[in-house]
Amino acid sequence: MNSGKINKSNDGTNKVYVESVDAPNVNGVVKQDPINKSIELGINPTKADAGVDFYVRRGDLKLEKNPVTGKMDLSIEGDVLLQGRSPETFVRRSDG
Numbered sequence: 001m002n003s004g005k006i007n008k009s010n011d012g013t014n015k016v017y018v019e020s021v022d023a024p025n026v027n028g029v030v031k032q033d034p035i036n037k038s039i040e041l042g043i044n045p046t047k048a049d050a051g052v053d054f055y056v057r058r059g060d061l062k063l064e065k066n067p068v069t070g071k072m073d074l075s076i077e078g079d080v081l082l083q084g085r086s087p088e089t090f091v092r093r094s095d096g
Helices: 032-039
Strands: 015-018 051-052 061-065 072-077 088-092
Touching: none
Parallel strands: none
Antiparallel strands: 015 072, 051 088, 061 072
């Protein structure tokens, strides 16, 4: 996030997969088990322990089948520039 953008996936899809955070962000901590979240998202556990909360315009979103999980997921095409999206970083911890 130091660059002011979230880089698109390097798996050839040219997308950033996004989700609604279903737990409150309290002082930069979201109560979710990062291991369970990594399994749910189909990503490496080291990438599931933190995230960026940011404003998304509906027109940017596409609903499509995730090739890794087989579930329907929301994605944004290309890199996501964070300027004007009120980004906030958070960590996931099961102990809160």
